[in-house]
Amino acid sequence: MIRASLLLLPVLFAACDGEPPAHLRVAGGDPARGRAVALEYGCGACHVIPGVRGAVSWAGPPLTEWARRGYLAGHLPNSPENLIAWLRDPQAIAPGSAMPNLGLSEAEARDTAAYLFTLGAGRVPQVPAGLPLGPKEAGPREEPRIRPRA
Template sequence: MTRAFSSMALSVMLCACLAGCKQPPGPRYVPDEAAAARGRAAIERVGCGACHAIPGIGWPRGRTGPSLDGFRDIGLIAGALPNTPANLAAFVRNAPRVKPGSTMPAMPLSEEESRDVAAYLYGLDDE
């Protein structure tokens, strides 16, 4: 009986360990180059660099918000949202609506422009 109990206990522990494993990541998001170029232009137009240091944007290099260098490798957007292109696009367009209490203001971006901004930020590591 103790041998059967040990096997059963080992099986339960193994199942518990496997249940705690994260799902493998989905395919890596590869931004469209044209969308990324439009995103850079939108970033410059609305002045994202006034608050953030953004690779490829020479001036201004703000320090109020976090640096966006290596953005696609962070786990959570604003410490709260899973880092996905859809969440990022929604956040850059209207951060207070997506994450109540956010200090980032709503930005004058269309839905398409916000997706382009996301494409630029996710493409930074490819440069």
């Protein structure tokens, strides 16, 4: 029984990934190759990246459900162009950041961006990258009620 439900886990996770909406699609990027690039360059030494073997480090921010992220490095709208620029030269965008320049080629950065934008793509709210979400767009999340003590 337990084993049967474990078998379902990848299916459940896969349901959140897939084809990103138009504004997050990376022209000419190959997600399968991007995943291989992330493994090869050791991104997992600093990041949690679903689907990349051994990418379980919390030294940097987790890249789970990346397609849902509004901002990149805290200030750039999370668009394909900005992500590619970041992957090629993070130090130009955030000088002194703990993320080093890893020397990705333009093609490698494109492929990696294409892979990251598949993560959580099935759950992207329908607002353009970088715009703040409206009150009801982030899903149900009621303010917790604070009950006065009796």
